[in-house]
Amino acid sequence: MTRLTSKRSREQFIPIRRARLVQLLADNSSLSSEERASFVTWCQQVATTIHSEYHAKLEAIKDDYDSFNPDAATTGELERSLQEREHAATRLFTNLASILNGANYHRLSREEIEATAEAASDWGVHLNVDFTVFKQLEVFARGDVLAARTIRRWKTGYRREAVEVPIYERLVVVFQLHEHKRLDGTVDTRAIYLKLFKNIPKQDIDMLLPCGNFQMSWLDHGKVIVPTMSGFLMAVAKGFTAAIGALFHGFWGVIAFLGFVGGTAGYGVKSFLGYLRTKDKYQLNLTRHLYYQNLDNNAGVMFRILDEAEEQECREVILAYELLRREANQDGWSESELDTAAEAFLQGILGFQVDFEVADALDKLKRLRYATVDAQKMWRAVPLDSAIATHFDTGGRSLP
Secondary structure (H helix, E strand, O other), rough: EEEEEEEEEEEEOOOOOOHHHHHHHHOOOOOOOOHHHHHHHHHHHHHHHOOOOHHHHHHHHHHOOOOOOOOOOOOOOOOOOHHHHHHHHHHHHHHHHHHHHOOOOOEOHHHHHHHHHHHOOOOOOOEOHHHEEEEEEEEEEEEEEEEEEEOOOOOOOOOEEEEEEEEEEEEEEEEEEEOOOOOOOOOOOOOOOEEEEEEEHHHHHHHHHHOEEEEEOHHHHHHHHHHHHHHOOOHHHHHHHHHHHHHHHHHHHHHHHHHHHHHHHHHHHHHHHHHHHHHHHHHHHHHHHHOOEEEEEOOOHHHHHHHHHHHHHHHHHHHHHHHHHOOOOOOOOOOHHHHHHHHHHHHHOOOEEEEHHHHHHHHHHHHOOOEEEEOOEEEEEEOOHHHHOOEOOOOOOEOO
């Protein structure tokens, strides 16, 4: 699958590792070796400070997930009343949404989710999803792009054909289930499930949801029904002849009639087995489709998205500070000037546009005292040696 970066939606996610961004900024020829070393040291300080903040978030979210983790390997979970569990679940969904927002995912509305159940891509399967099975369901997406895929279709003589498919590069599904007739006894309705996928066609989001029933295509229905009906009609014709014969030929006529009954039953069994084979084919197709696209589950998803949000915050702070320090004049830059410079820099190294979160980046720089703003809303970076001398704990207070 090839991503068409020229047809990528403008999003806030910066798809470059923090270490690589630091290297690109440090390799600027205008920096002396001492300044370059100081800049790298400051970047490490930023990473340490932000990591400390996210570690506190991780511990809080682990406590709330303790009672809902279906894969918990530890014993002695926190004893909680029903009301406490409800409050913990609410906090968990709220905090997950906040962290996913920090990692630049956006929440899909229920209408967007349900609309996917009405269609399937050429690589997906048709499913009937009963949304009443969900006590709570949230889907978050990132990376709205067009991907190039190849397909073979009967109308083109089954030749390879390149098509453009709208996909989400990352998709997170968070849900809790009700007791429901579609659930078997192995599903824990007390648990909260988290699933992370990659490169999912927009029309196939329903494939990621549990408790979906397969809907056979008209072609598959025809493969099962047409042979069965034709065989049944032939059996009826033969049976009618056998019944008439039974009236006039005694014992052998009865044998022929019983053969008709057995043949009719056989066609019924054949039809049922054909249905099961078709259903198995759909299940295999679904399994193959998602095998390499499932990235993580449950607690592992939390660790991933926390790491992504932490990396994103580091990238924003480092890029905003260095552009302010190195490129802005003595009067500083306005918010829009920094925004323009950051987006131009990112487009130069990535080859596509990114919607830089300039307000968020400046808020972090101000909170960490790496930048100042005057009455005219002009921003200036503090000198690099002053930035290095500044240390903060997770509450943003200066440490001795």
